[in-house]
Amino acid sequence: MEERKQILVTDDEPMVTDSFRIMLKDTYEVLTAYSGRECLQIVKQHKPHLVVLDVRLPDIDGITVLKEIKQIDVSLPVIVITGVGTHKTAIEALKLGADDFIAKPLNFYELRAIIANSLSGGAKAPKTLPSPEDVITKNYLSTLKVLNRILGARDPYTRKHSKKVSEYAVKIAQELGLSADEQEVMREAALLHDIGKVGIAESILNKPSKLNPQEWAEVKKHTQIGEGFLEPIQVLHIEQSMIRHHHERYDGKGYPDHLKGEEIPLYARILAVADAYEAMISPRPYRKALSPLEAIKELRRCSGTQFDPHIVRIFIKILRKDRAC
Numbered sequence: 001m002e003e004r005k006q007i008l009v010t011d012d013e014p015m016v017t018d019s020f021r022i023m024l025k026d027t028y029e030v031l032t033a034y035s036g037r038e039c040l041q042i043v044k045q046h047k048p049h050l051v052v053l054d055v056r057l058p059d060i061d062g063i064t065v066l067k068e069i070k071q072i073d074v075s076l077p078v079i080v081i082t083g084v085g086t087h088k089t090a091i092e093a094l095k096l097g098a099d100d101f102i103a104k105p106l107n108f109y110e111l112r113a114i115i116a117n118s119l120s121g122g123a124k125a126p127k128t129l130p131s132p133e134d135v136i137t138k139n140y141l142s143t144l145k146v147l148n149r150i151l152g153a154r155d156p157y158t159r160k161h162s163k164k165v166s167e168y169a170v171k172i173a174q175e176l177g178l179s180a181d182e183q184e185v186m187r188e189a190a191l192l193h194d195i196g197k198v199g200i201a202e203s204i205l206n207k208p209s210k211l212n213p214q215e216w217a218e219v220k221k222h223t224q225i226g227e228g229f230l231e232p233i234q235v236l237h238i239e240q241s242m243i244r245h246h247h248e249r250y251d252g253k254g255y256p257d258h259l260k261g262e263e264i265p266l267y268a269r270i271l272a273v274a275d276a277y278e279a280m281i282s283p284r285p286y287r288k289a290l291s292p293l294e295a296i297k298e299l300r301r302c303s304g305t306q307f308d309p310h311i312v313r314i315f316i317k318i319l320r321k322d323r324a325c
């Protein structure tokens with residue numbers, strides 16, 4: 001029988017550690033610590049597979065404990081628990097190498113998903129130390145994910161939309177024969193494609209009626225704002241260009257750079273089709289959703305003007321295969 005993975009939960013409130021134990025005991029062996037010092041001692045002695053860490057502890061603050069854990073074992077996944085309104089702390093923790101964060105009040109399903117995800121990405125098996133560039137990139141991506149979750153909290157439509165768009169975009173990438181790594185870039189970047197909307201006023205994002213021209217001009221800035229978020233990390237240039245160009249049009253009438261045809265990066269052309277289809281089949285306060293058949297008709301109508309015709313053909317084939325229409 002496979003050995004159960006050990007999870008160390010550190011929180012000074014026994015009610016919290018008890019909840020974790022009850023929620024996770026069927027799948028994991030749960031260890032508990034009630035202070036920062038106790039946590040560090042258990043990490044050294046028991047070498048757990050993952051640590052869940054409250055940022056507020058009675059002796060040492062959670063951020064300091066996180067730094068020390070990473071000095072003991074840089075590959076040990078740490079999930080930070082934050083309270084209401086402590087996004088700043090979450091971002092700081094992610095910069096320091098935390099794998100994810102979970103906000104109180106705890107949600108059982110979210111918690112299990114975050115733990116499973118961190119365990120699959122941060123296995124305990126000995127590995128070579130990642131290069132400083134890899135660590136910086138990984139941490140920076142985590143920070144972007146937090147930013148994206150903040151955007152999701154401000155604009156729930158965009159959160160659900162980006163998830164679906166990402167699924168469609170990966171299917172198109174697969175069908176086009178892109179490699180597994182390329183599909184992964186597609187998946188991650190599609191999830192973040194509207195991240196620049198975090199810089200747009202909430203009154204515009206959630207406006208229940210149609211936008212006026214000034215508001216529309218504001219929304220259009222999200223492509224450049226989003227690209228700017230990724231700029232500090234040079235290795236993310238594919239993601240950057242995809243975010244910048246996902247509203248370009250095949251006929252050159254899109255934004256921000258009016259690129260035409262294959263001047264538009266392939267990833268951005270894929271995203272444009274997935275993005276438009278998902279938007280069309282989703283209801284908005286100011287318009288009804290189109291049926292999948294109506295949306296396909298619209299994709300066809302705009303094939304060669306707004307969208308790359310080859311990608312439209314491939315996407316329609318995928319939808320037919322998945323019986324979405």
Ligand SMILES: [Fe+2]
Nearest residue numbers: 193194246247
């Ligand atoms: Fe967008």
